[in-house]
Amino acid sequence: MTFEIIPYQNTNLPEVQLPDKEFLNQLGESGIRKLSNDHYNLLRKSEINNLFPEDDIEFEKAKLRSSDFLIQIMGGRPYFNENRGKPMLAQRHAPFKITPKARLTWLECYSEVLKKIDLEEEIMSSFWKYLNMLSMRMVNTPEIQQEFTFNFK
Numbered sequence: 001m002t003f004e005i006i007p008y009q010n011t012n013l014p015e016v017q018l019p020d021k022e023f024l025n026q027l028g029e030s031g032i033r034k035l036s037n038d039h040y041n042l043l044r045k046s047e048i049n050n051l052f053p054e055d056d057i058e059f060e061k062a063k064l065r066s067s068d069f070l071i072q073i074m075g076g077r078p079y080f081n082e083n084r085g086k087p088m089l090a091q092r093h094a095p096f097k098i099t100p101k102a103r104l105t106w107l108e109c110y111s112e113v114l115k116k117i118d119l120e121e122e123i124m125s126s127f128w129k130y131l132n133m134l135s136m137r138m139v140n141t142p143e144i145q146q147e148f149t150f151n152f153k
């Protein structure tokens, strides 16, 4: 399938639909852990690497939080609630400046990883759509305005 990115919008956001549980059933917990691992490793090499923990141990913990969340929302064990409490994802992302461009990079890194996974198109596209829609809600910073140089002469 082609991993098209749905353009960012900040109004009239439709309700986010959870991905097909078959995504978890077929990949298993270990597949989801690998997914987060590979996604985060790409993020670390991307232009938004400054958003993520520099410390290796903290970085590994971030991978775990991300996979805990995915396993939980697809009907697996509620690891995220057990380890972190209520998801409140928008609130947890608030300390980080997430621009529409950062969202694009985040999704592009995801698509690189997903491309290598062999799953039925319907299952894969439900997961991809979920990431596209939920990521719009994590954007909390408009694009940096271009700076103007005034010439006072």
Ligand code: HEM
Residues within 6 Å of the ligand: 048, 051, 052, 053, 062, 063, 065, 066, 069, 084, 089, 092, 093, 096, 098, 102, 103, 106, 107, 131, 134, 135, 136, 138, 139
């Ligand atoms: C718009 C693109 C996104 C960006 C740039 C982004 C960036 C970040 C950053 C910087 C953190 C904190 C460091 C860390 O713990 O990894 C984080 C945490 C997290 N993100 Fe995202 N994120 C995005 C979208 C999403 C989406 C769509 C999901 C859900 C599928 C998600 C799930 C999480 C989770 C579960 C955490 C850990 C929260 C915690 O326990 O503190 N993120 N994200």
